Structure formats: C-alpha cells, structure tokens
Amino acid sequence: MEKKKKKGFGYWLLYFALPVIILAVWEGYSFAGKLKPYALPAPEKILKTTVEYIQNGQLFTNIGVSVLLVLEGFFLAFFVAFTVGICVTVFPKFDTFTDLIIQILKPIPPIAWIPLAILWFGIGQDSKIFIIFIGAVFPIFLNTVDGVRNIDKKYFELAKVYEAPKSQLIKKIIIPGALPSIMTGVRLGVGNAWVSVVAAEMIGATKGVGYMLSNGRSLSRPDIVILGMLLVGIFGKLMDDLLRWLRKKLIKWN
Amino acid sequence: MGNIVEIKHLTKNFTDKEKNVKALDDINLEIKEGSFVSIIGGSGCGKSTMLRIIGGLETEYDGEVLVGGENVTAPSRDKGFIFQDHRLLPWLTVKENIRFSLPDSQKKNDELIKEYLSLVGLSNFENAYPKQLSGGMSQRVAIARALANKPKILLLDEPFGALDAITKVNLQEELLKIWKKENITMIIVTHDIDEAVYLGQKVVVMTPRPGRIKDIHTVNLGTVRVRTGELFTAARDEIYKEFFKESELPFSYSI
C-alpha cells in the first residue's frame, strides 16, 4: 500500500527530471539545425501551435468531442459488462449459455470492428461509441467475473448460515467482494476506450483528437500530430488518476 | 428437558480422486437441550466434520442426525455457527455485519444490534471496520452476530484457537456467562483440554482414523466453576489419561 509520507523536493526533482532532459536534448538538436522541421519540429513550434489551438478554441472542441465519446462508450460498456458479469457468476446456466460467444468475440480487437461499425452506424458518432464500447466491455466483464470467482468461498458459507437471499448475497457479498477487481477492469476499460476513440477518429471524423492526428498528417504538420498525441497522453493519465482516487474512496475497508 | 441433538449411526466418507477418507465412523451421540458440551480430539479426527453436519453445512452422510427432532437439510439462523476465523465481511462495519445476518423482520432493529454488541462488550465499536479490531474483538462480534439471531443451539468450531492465552480465558468466561443467561445449548470443538473441561458439562473424546467417539466424560466442577482446585485438576487428569499413558503424563501436580 502507498505510504502517507509527504513527498519531498528530491522526489519531485527526480519526477520531472526525465521530461526536462528530453526537452533539453530535443531543443538542443533542433537549435543546432540537426532536425528536419517537417519531421520533428522544435518544442517551441509545438508550444506555438498549442497556444494557437487554445485561442481558436480547436483544442477544447477536439478534446471535448473525444472525452464525451469515451464517456458515452465507457458507461454503456460498464453497464453491460457489470450486469452480464454478475449474471454469469450468479446463474451458472447463463454462463454456459453465453460462454462460447464471449470467448470468440473477446480476441477480436476493437479496430477490426471499424468496417462493420461504419456499415451499420455510418461515420457519425454512433459508430465510434460502438467501437469504444467493444474496446471497454471485455476488460470490465472479465475482471468482474474474475473478481466474483476469487471471493473466498467461506463468505458464501456464511451467507448460507444466515439464510441470505440472492439479492443480499449480490449486494453485500458479491459486489463489494469483487469491487477491487471491478475497479481494475474499469481502469483497463477506460484505457482501451482511449485507444479505441483515437483509432476510430483517425479513420473517419471531422473532430476529435484522432482527427487531429490524421489531419496533421495530411497537412504535413507534425506539430499538430504531436499536440494530439500529448493530449491523448495527458487526458489518459488524468482519467486514470481520477479512477485511482475513486478506488480509494470506494474501497475504504482495507 | 429433552435432547436437542440426536445422532444415530453417523458415518461420513470423503471421496476425492479415488482416495477415500472415513472422517466419521458410526457416531452415536445425544445432547441435552440447554447443556454445554465440549468435543475434543487430535487433528483430523472429524470434530469439524461432525459439527458441520449438525450445523447443516455438510449434508451428505449416512445415518441420522436430528436437531430439535428434525432432519438437518441446510444451515439456518437457529443453528448458530462460530467458525475458527471470525468470518466478518471486511467491507461492512461491525454494525452492518450484524445487520447482514438478521432476518428481514429485524433488519432495521438497531436496538437489537446494540443489545448484542453490549452483551459482548463492544458497544463503542459499532462503526468500526473488521480490520480495526483485534482477533479477540472480531470473534466477539462473530458471537454477537450469531446470538442476535436467537439460535436454539450454538456450534463453535475452535473459536478461540487463534487467540492468545489471556484473551482466550476472557472469552471463555464471557461465553459461560452468555450460556447461563441466554439458555442456549452450546457445543464447542477444541483441542485444548483445559478449555474442554472448563466449559463443558460433558466432554466428548474422539480418536482419529476413522473418527470415533472414544469416551464421554461428565465434568463435575461443583456449583462455582473454577480453573484451579481439586475438582478441576481431577477432571483434567481424567481427560489427559485419554491421550497419554500414566507414565508419560506431561507434568505432575505437587503443590
């Protein structure tokens, strides 16, 4: 478990050292004229593009569109994965009934669904939500099922002694018992949702961070591409931080 | 009063992977309503198995097991079971752990929860999580949880086995007090001879491979139970002799 110790100056120095070194080397090479600007522009060029994108509002539009898609796809996936996951563990017959299909669908990567998604839902937002859903649903589902299966059998015995009905069993033993694992699934699911949204937007979109990447490439603007990548990275980290915080709030018993 | 437990020709086999273990072999036992019975024996002699059968946690066996005159087919609230581990749900507070165990009609009865927590001396811990409790406190909560369901019989499987000697003695005292106050039949499984003698009015001695009842001792500690003195020593000696020959008695008593 993490210690509550206050992190000192030395920690933060070390924490930011590598990014600063990379920036300095990068800056040095481009200042010395060793980098081709059409392949890798100088750091200040990217900073300039960032300011420009903030000023004309494109940065927030693009990131906003992607974040919204991720949230929509994720919540849909969470709802389905959680419900099906619990049903599979509580009703063994339902498990047998669904197992083969789930096993076959699971290895198909989200990008493999893009062609079908576009045929079914067009190139609008719906097809992207679908791709994100596919990306997020399996890790959440698998971790939910795993979490329930790993709950110590002795608690189920306890439930029998106290004649707990199925609803109590689900509410008081299955869900809290599987919660740590479910939260792991959620973090993986959100990570996959980001991967999926970028992939989907790179193929057919007029907005979003994925669009920034494909647009930057067709305009031969590596600065836009790098800005898009940084946005994905930074927002991905922020979402993960948020989930870690949520996990701590939810699981306060250990 | 009549017998609350009647066991007739109980035999239990465990079979897994072609291996067959005869855990219990032709057990016959009657337990009077309201009495306190200890079951003692070495590891693997089937004590837990017998208790689990009485509690309805194990339902496949040969022979007849009646609790309150009826065949046991499943666990139930009126057959309280205390496991060696306290088995509190780590994600629920002490209060919610007890609430979880209660029948629907009592789920909102905070008074009942408070009453039993105070019976085991833990009134101030109702909002604590199990990880904040010591082993002895956790086992107290487990006892309160069982008692709050007003069982007719309380089955305890080495409930104090994991506790230090002093905590153990305290909990034994409390258990005796509760037994006298609530008038519940109690059956305790233990491999601590002192514990068996101090708590039980009867001590059932079991032997392993196959699990059988070797002897049933009636303990007479007089009207006031004490852990010292002649009556206790005599009763304890008797049980020791079941396990050790005279010449190898582990210590002698010369005061």
Ligand SMILES: Nc1ncnc2c1ncn2[C@@H]1O[C@H](COP(=O)(O)OP(=O)(O)OP(=O)(O)O)[C@@H](O)[C@H]1O
């Ligand atoms: N679920 C099981 N499957 C197979 N064999 C079992 C099972 N439970 C118990 N046994 C066997 O039955 C015998 C009696 O076990 P039991 O747990 O009742 O012993 P015990 O007297 O409670 O021992 P201890 O004092 O160590 O708790 C042992 O030989 C054990 O290996």
Ligand SMILES: [Mg+2]
């Ligand atoms: Mg045992």
